[in-house]
Amino acid sequence: MIKSLFFVITASLILTFQEVVISRIAFPFTNPSIYLIFVISWAFLEDQWLAALQGFIAGFILDISPLSIGIIGHWAFVLAVISYGVSELGVQLRGSRRSPLTLTVVVTAGVFFTLIFFVISGALINSNQGYGFMQTVPGVVFWSLVFTPLISPLIIKLKRVTDGAGTSVE
Numbered sequence: 001m002i003k004s005l006f007f008v009i010t011a012s013l014i015l016t017f018q019e020v021v022i023s024r025i026a027f028p029f030t031n032p033s034i035y036l037i038f039v040i041s042w043a044f045l046e047d048q049w050l051a052a053l054q055g056f057i058a059g060f061i062l063d064i065s066p067l068s069i070g071i072i073g074h075w076a077f078v079l080a081v082i083s084y085g086v087s088e089l090g091v092q093l094r095g096s097r098r099s100p101l102t103l104t105v106v107v108t109a110g111v112f113f114t115l116i117f118f119v120i121s122g123a124l125i126n127s128n129q130g131y132g133f134m135q136t137v138p139g140v141v142f143w144s145l146v147f148t149p150l151i152s153p154l155i156i157k158l159k160r161v162t163d164g165a166g167t168s169v170e
Helices: 002-019 034-044 048-063 075-094 100-122 130-134 138-165
Strands: none
Touching: 002 048, 002 130, 002 138, 034 048, 034 075, 034 100, 034 138, 048 075, 075 100, 100 138
């Protein structure tokens, strides 16, 4: 319960930072999604059932965000599914779970699959994101590759704090 509350507060602060600060900076291609990087990194370091729950909550927070696109519940569904899958991969890669290189590769792939799954599931439910949204995918994935190694040590430390100082994430 405490871990999930800490996750919700941190995710909300990161989304607020992204919407207030990051969205105002003119990045080449498109703006990075620090929020998706955080959610997918956290899911990689978490147990499957809790990662799916936290992914759902993170998606719901994104759904009710004023700058979000899509219908209510769409991001919640997408992030719950992706978080569960990324967490399962984290369990399989237990030995290198805290490696910034592993986290960078998994998170970048996770961001890519999240955006693709969002577009495909949006097409299935007749949501009109389509082509315009697909143009942002390469830019978001590129910035994911750039920003994940920079912020992954902080995310790993935050995760250690929530799990307890002496407790291992593996």
